[in-house]
Structure formats: structure tokens, C-alpha cells
Amino acid sequence: xxxxxxxxxxxxxxxxxxxxxxxxxxxxxxxxxxxxxxxxxxxxxxxxxxxxxxxxxxxxxxxxxxxxxxxxxxxxxxxxxxxxxxxxxxxxxxxxxxxxxxxxxxxxxxxxxxxxxxxxxxxxxxxxxxxxxxxxxxxxxxxxxxxxxxxxxxxxxxxxxxxxxxxxxx
Amino acid sequence: xxxxxxxxxxxxxxxxxxxxxxxxxxxxxxxxxxxxxxxxxxxxxxxxxxxxxxxxxxxxxxxxxxxxxxxxxxxxxxxxxxxxxxxxxxxxxxxxxxxxxxxxxxxxxxxxxxxxxxxxxxxxxxxxxxxxxxxxxxxxxxxxxxxxxxxxxxxxxxxxxxxxxxxxxxxxxxxxxxxxxxxxxxxxxxxxxxxxxxxxxxxxxxxxxxxxxxxxxxxxxxxxxx
Numbered sequence: 001x002x003x004x005x006x007x008x009x010x011x012x013x014x015x016x017x018x019x020x021x022x023x024x025x026x027x028x029x030x031x032x033x034x035x036x037x038x039x040x041x042x043x044x045x046x047x048x049x050x051x052x053x054x055x056x057x058x059x060x061x062x063x064x065x066x067x068x069x070x071x072x073x074x075x076x077x078x079x080x081x082x083x084x085x086x087x088x089x090x091x092x093x094x095x096x097x098x099x100x101x102x103x104x105x106x107x108x109x110x111x112x113x114x115x116x117x118x119x120x121x122x123x124x125x126x127x128x129x130x131x132x133x134x135x136x137x138x139x140x141x142x143x144x145x146x147x148x149x150x151x152x153x154x155x156x157x158x159x160x161x162x163x164x165x166x167x168x169x170x
Numbered sequence: 171x172x173x174x175x176x177x178x179x180x181x182x183x184x185x186x187x188x189x190x191x192x193x194x195x196x197x198x199x200x201x202x203x204x205x206x207x208x209x210x211x212x213x214x215x216x217x218x219x220x221x222x223x224x225x226x227x228x229x230x231x232x233x234x235x236x237x238x239x240x241x242x243x244x245x246x247x248x249x250x251x252x253x254x255x256x257x258x259x260x261x262x263x264x265x266x267x268x269x270x271x272x273x274x275x276x277x278x279x280x281x282x283x284x285x286x287x288x289x290x291x292x293x294x295x296x297x298x299x300x301x302x303x304x305x306x307x308x309x310x311x312x313x314x315x316x317x318x319x320x321x322x323x324x325x326x327x328x329x330x331x332x333x334x335x336x337x338x339x340x341x342x343x344x345x346x347x348x349x350x351x352x353x354x355x356x357x358x359x360x361x362x363x364x365x366x367x368x369x370x371x372x373x374x375x376x377x378x379x380x381x382x383x384x385x386x387x388x389x390x391x392x393x394x395x396x
Contacts, residue, residue: 014199
């Protein structure tokens with residue numbers, strides 16, 4: 001039984017990890033959050049193999065919500081800043097893509113949940129639009145609208161120079 | 171309806187920086203060490219869970235997700251076929267079902283700065299088996315945008331005047347670059363190293379207003395301070 005569990009974790013951990021990141025879970029919380037997702041999966045609540053990715057996305061969404069609530073309740077300031085000790089001149093060249101990706105995650109948090117879901121599943125998890133429409137039980141045209149709206153919002157968010165300032169004051 | 175090209179696709183018309191970011195995002199995964207801890211943490215049944223209340227809440231919500239909240243229809247293993255779909259960029263991605271491997275984030279197109287895996291993601295950084303950048307010619311634009319900044323960064327300590335000129339060029343050619351934060355940090359550093367203290371200070375105070383959570387802040391303060 002545990003061999004089967006382990007195989008499930010190994011197979012789906014990358015998907016869960018990425019979805020949690022793009023739902024805004026800070027890196028410092030990723031391991032705990034992933035563990036929560038898999039404990040739900042392995043607790044017997046999931047019925048059949050076929051819809052497992054669907055189930056996992058839903059659980060990730062809920063775990064991400066729990067994380068946000070937990071942060072608010074604890075009045076924690078979870079700074080997800082890159083550790084400042086690594087910002088040395090020689091290493092700064094490697095930071096740009098991480099910073100840009102952080103901004104992407106912040107931009108994604110501006111989307112409504114359905115738009116974010118289509119964006120994450122299409123652009124990042126590389127499902128086809130047909131698969132996404134089936135998964136979300138929505139018409140294909142609706143999914144396309146959500147994708148285009150998501151892309152539009154993300155691009156304009158990323159161009160706003162004051163993005164960081166808005167984040168700080170919100 | 172025809173599917174659009176994904177942002178990560180080499181033929182997509184999105185900002186090349188976004189293309190790199192999409193590819194980077196696609197390849198994020200837990201490090202081997204994190205995966206091992208995850209396996210350990212989920213190995214035993216419930217009684218090992220430290221916070222039972224939270225777990226119960228998650229289970230309850232998980233049930234809601236399965237039955238109503240985000241009720242996906244089954245799409246089985248067809249999602250794996252998306253990796254062979256013609257709409258996906260024809261780069262040799264290693265199959266996702268392969269055993270986990272320690273992997274560094276994908277190198278950006280050839281001339282752009284290399285990316286180093288942070289410790290949490292890759293315990294032993296090793297070169298990727300299949301690099302998207304090596305599978306196709308790098309886009310000229312992304313090589314120029316990020317490459318300009320890389321050259322500025324490489325020269326800022328030894329030739330700050332050159333670095334400053336490069337940041338000016340970048341500002342002119344890529345005025346709405348997504349790497350504006352990096353450019354501004356570099357120009358402040360260059361000004362400071364050139365002894366142009368008041369300009370550097372002015373630049374830093376504007377920078378801190380625009381990017382209050384920037385990881386470059388602390389080092390810039392140290393450089394610019396008297």
C-alpha cells in the first residue's frame with residue numbers, strides 16, 4: 001500500500017509543487033502545503049485514478065486558501081524576498097529570471113480563480129484547451145475567453161512599474 | 171478554434187522575457203531532498219500528522235473540491251498527451267513520468283545569463299538532460315534585452331562608465347522591459363562607483379519607492395551610503 005502511495009507522490013509532486021507556487025504559496029511554505037495536499041489525496045477521499053489531476057488542482061486551491069488565512073490570522077509577514085546574502089555581483093545575473101517569475105506569480109494573484117486556472121493549466125502545465133474545458137466543465141469558448149483575459153491582465157500587470165509599490169501598500 | 175501558441179513556444183509573439191519566464195515556470199519542481207521529505211511526511215497514516223485540526227480542515231475542503239467545489243470531469247491520462255501535442259513547442263522535454271532527477275532551471279537562450287538553482291529546488295544541481303534553449307536557435311530579442319544587462323553587470327565593477335552607458339542603451343531600446351528593476355539597480359551601482367554620489371542617492375531613493383521589496387536594495391544602500 002505504501003509503495004502505491006509513494007508512486008502517487010513521486011508522480012504528482014512536480015504538478016502539485018508548481019500549482020501551489022502559482023497559487024501564491026510562499027516558497028517557505030511549499031513543503032508543508034504539498035504535504036497537506038498529498039495527505040488529502042492519500043486519506044482515501046479520492047475515488048478513481050482518472051480524475052486525479054482535477055482532484056489535485058482543487059485540493060491545491062483549498063490548501064492555498066488555508067495558507068492565506070493562516071498568514072492573516074498569525075499576522076505574519078511572510079517575506080518571500082530572495083535571501084539578501086546571495087545578492088553578490090557575480091550572482092546577480094542569475095537572479096533576473098527568479099525576480100521576473102515572482103512578478104508573474106504576483107500578476108496571477110490579480111486574476112479571478114477561473115482565469116488563473118486556465119492560464120496555469122494551459123501555459124504552465126501544458127494541457128490542451130480541450131482537456132481544460134473538460135476538466136473545468138466549461139464550454140471551450142469560455143475557456144478561451146478566460147485565457148485571453150488572463151494573458152491580457154498578466155501582461156499589463158507586469159508592465160506596471162509601480163507593481164511592487166502596490167503590493168507593499170495592499 | 172485553433173489553440174494559440176503557448177507563451178513558452180519559440181514561435182510565440184510574446185515578450186521574450188515572458189517566454190523565458192514561462193519556460194522557467196514549467197520546469198519548477200521540488201528538489202530530490204524535498205521530495206524525500208514529502209515521501210517521509212506522507213508515509214505513515216494520519217496519526218503522524220502534527221496538526222490534526224488543520225489536516226481535518228484540509229480533508230473537509232478536499233471533499234468539497236471532489237464533489238462540488240472544483241468538479242473536474244475526468245481527463246485521465248490524456249493530459250500526458252499534451253507533451254506530444256503538435257501545439258506544444260517541439261523541444262525535447264524529458265517525460266514527466268520519469269523518476270525525479272535533480273535539475274537546474276532551464277538555461278535561458280544562449281546569450282542570456284545562466285540560471286542557478288536555489289538550494290530548495292535542487293539538492294545537487296546537474297545540467298538538464300533536455301534543454302529547450304539548445305533545441306532551437308535563441309531569439310535575437312531576448313539575447314539582446316537580458317544580454318545587455320548581463321554585459322552591464324559584468325562590467326560594473328571594472329568599468330562602471332561602460333556599465334552606465336549600457337544601461338542607458340538598454341533604457342532607450344527596451345524602455346518597457348520587464349527587467350527594469352535590474353537595469354535601475356545597475357545604473358545606481360555604476361553611478362556610485364563613478365563617484366557620482368548625489369545622482370546615485372537620488373536614483374536609489376526613486377528605486378526604493380518603486381521597488382520597496384527589491385532584493386537589490388540592501389546592497390545598493392551599502393554602496394551608496396557615505
